[in-house]
Amino acid sequence: MxxxxxxxxxxxxxxxxxxxxxxxxxxxxxxxxxxxxxxxxxxxxxxxxxxxxxxxxxxxxxxxxxxxxxxxxxxxxxxxxxxxxxxxxxxxxxxxxxxxxxxxxxxxxxxxxxxxxxxxxxxxxxxxxxxxxxxxxxxxxxxxxxxxxxxxxxxxxxxxxxxxxxxxxxxxxxxxxxxxQSKEMLLSDKKPFNPKKVVNVSTPTSEYLPMLSPDNELIFYTRKVNKNTAAAVRSNITEQFTVSQRPDWNSLFDNGNGLTAPFNTGDFDNYGGVTLSVDNKEMIICACKKTGGMDNFSGGEEYLNCDLFSTTYMRTGQGGNDYVWTELKNLGPGINGKNSWEAQPSLSADGNTLYFAKLGQYTFKEDIYYSERQPDGTWGMAKPMTELNTKGRDKAPFLHQDSQTLYFASDTGPECEECRLGVGGLDIFYSRLQDDGTWSTPVNIGYPINSEQDEVGLFVSTDGYHAYFSSTDQMGQHDIYRFELYPEARPQKVALIKGELKDDNGKPVENATIEIAYSKNDEVQEIKVNGNDGKYAAIVNLKDDSDVMVTVKKKDHAFDSKIIAKEEIK
Structure with a gap:
């Protein structure tokens, strides 16, 4: 049969x-x-x-x-x-x-x-x-x-x-x-897993909710800090939104610094995840405020009301390194609800699709949603990912820069009868976008990456070789770890190219685009150059093992094209 x-x-x-x-x-x-x-x-x-x-x-x-x-x-x-x-x-x-x-x-x-x-x-x-x-x-x-x-x-x-x-x-x-599959098979099929703390980022205090920038040179996270004065009697532990930097992929991150306004100002009680555009200029962040409850959502109790906001890294025009993050802007009713919780955002490489977790007023469980950017720059009405959501909790989506591989956390606990098979609690799964626009059946990333405890999120470096996550030890200490991801769970091969366009006078080129063409197919990408500083960044697909031609285009201007051999971008 x-x-x-x-x-x-x-x-x-x-x-x-x-x-x-x-x-x-x-x-x-x-x-x-x-x-x-x-x-x-x-x-x-x-x-x-x-x-x-x-x-x-x-x-x-x-x-x-x-x-x-x-x-x-x-x-x-x-x-x-x-x-x-x-x-x-x-x-x-x-x-x-x-x-x-x-x-x-x-x-x-x-x-x-x-x-x-x-x-x-x-x-x-x-x-x-x-x-x-x-x-x-x-x-x-x-x-x-x-x-x-x-x-x-x-x-x-x-x-x-x-x-x-x-x-x-x-x-x-x-x-x-x-x-x-069965749980016994998952446990017996042990995956390579040798996590190590991220040096300088993980400290004796707690760090969690990490996210790596697409160029992998910045890592954002929340760190618990003691904002006490020398004269104070008791400690004053608060959460601080922090960034660590490194000059290139092969170097260590620095110890990290708390971000200045519009972050860490006291306007919000904490932050619940962040995602960046490919050029590191647009950030979408979850910011939460304690709300007291005379509404149906909280049942009369105080709760954290979390929404998604955007901010842009721009120059002030004062000269020098004058970049600042603009004020946080609510993404609007297409994404944020009055009595709902939105967090854990992940932006696609082209910047046009946003994935996030949402806790509805009446469902009382997280689901994964997505929203598409409209021609006027606003975000359309969010829709649930019905192909991936279950009757349990589905959260912490991370869309890799290949725009085809989605990692997320999903319920596998015994109390959820119609959930996915897993090791226990929330497990990490991955799914791939297929040629017909549907998502493949999610695959459990395996044991011991998944344990009987909750795994609440994972993200992967742009080259696909390393995964990062936050974990808690027996003393309740949070730290950020990374490990080499086994080949079958890696995304498609991509690389990030970035540069800066200036005219003969050293000023940023405005209203220009970068065209990326592949030698082995007819695919063409167009990326807008940031007129604020002339910088650009783009993700290059390495799946077809093609050389890549990069051409700068601007009306009434002529530029030479540059061919980047496949060996140069691996």
Missing amino acids: IRKAFILFLSGIVFHTALFAQEEDEDCTINDKKVQKILEKIKSEKMAGPEHLMDRYTLMADAKKILPDNGALMYEMARMVMDHADQMYDQPGNTNKALAKYGKAAEIFIQVTEMCPSYSPMAYYSVGYVYYIQDKKKEAQVWFDKFLNYEKRFPKEDRDKYPPNYKKLKSTVEEILPSL
């Missing part, structure tokens, strides 16, 4: 074959003309049908005598055994024999992946498929994961290695993966 359900959903499967592809390894391609002719004969219409099954096996044995240890030929043999198993399965009384034959096909496919790991994603899929129909869930999950990660593992392989129905197969596998 399990096989039939799978077959019906995946009807019309097409296997890839690359008999004459040029591979660096001779054992991963078929260049022998005799073997090529044998395979052509095996696949001919004349040899089709069950009555010629033994003839096909005889011909395959002849080919194997010529190329006894050839991965590409073994792939063809595994396909033939797989077809034989399909025929047997549909015959009454042959189910057990068919399952054994499927097992033989899987053994051969596994040998192919060991000899020629990049030969075809279908080798990995086929092993997962066999384990799936054998109801071996753990093994099926392992091989389906390998199938899903083929693109990331072998990004330079030709697209002709993918079958025409690859996207459909990938989507289907993503849908069934959650049904293969």
Whole structure:
């Protein structure tokens, strides 16, 4: 029954074959003309049908005598055994024999992946498929994961290695993966995890709610500080919105400084997360005030009313390093509600979509929402992410700069019957934006990154190699940690390029745009240059391994284009 359900959903499967592809390894391609002719004969219409099954096996044995240890030929043999198993399965009384034959096909496919790991994603899929129909869930999950990660593992392989129905197969596998998992499997599939405190940022006082700037040179967080005077008797611990800087990605952050107005002025009781635009000039921040309650939301009790605000890093015109953050501006009714809680913002790389967590007046649980920037610069009415939200808590969204990978926290506790499978409490999951505009089935980032306690948020460096989070020790001390993120959970490869445009007089170029074009496709990005200081920043997609052409454009002006080789931006 399990096989039939799978077959019906995946009807019309097409296997890839690359008999004459040029591979660096001779054992991963078929260049022998005799073997090529044998395979052509095996696949001919004349040899089709069950009555010629033994003839096909005889011909395959002849080919194997010529190329006894050839991965590409073994792939063809595994396909033939797989077809034989399909025929047997549909015959009454042959189910057990068919399952054994499927097992033989899987053994051969596994040998192919060991000899020629990049030969075809279908080798990995086929092993997962066999384990799936054998109801071996753990093994099926392992091989389906390998199938899903083929693109990331072998990004330079030709697209002709993918079958025409690859996207459909990938989507289907993503849908069934959650049904293969169990808590025991999550705990046994231990992920690499060696967190270390972020030097200078983590101190003997508490630090939490961190966020890294897109250029990864700034880290914002909340730090508890003692604003006591020498004459005071008791300590006066308060929360301070703080930033640490570093000159480049390979250096340590400094000890951090509290931000000046409009932050830390006493107008708000605390801050609940921050996100920055790619050029570090626009900040969206959650700011909270204690509100006393004669409303339905609080039930008459005092609570923190949190809204999202924006501020812009601008020059005052006084000369020198005269940048300041403008006054906080409420993002408006499209996002903030009168009796709701909005926090944990995350801005897309193009600056046009904002993701955040929202606690409604009547739901009393967090959900993830998004809002799109309107042509006039305001934010449209926020909408819930129905594909990702569950009946439990869903919060702390972080959209990576690749604009395709979303990390978030979701309920997995036993008290939530219709929540996701997890290790316990709030777990970190990730989902990827697909070509059709939908989000893939969320994947648990795994144990021990997720524990039986609540994991309340995680963000990832622009290069995708490191993840950051805040954690509490047994003494209640909060610190900020980072760890190397294992490859399967990393976002798509991107890089950030930034620069500054000035005219011959050293003044910022106004009303200019930067055009970014890729050598391997027709994609073109346009980025506006900040007329305030002539600076620009943009995210470059490295997925297609393209060179990038950067062109400055301004009406009635001519600029040279610059080609950035792919090696320069990795």
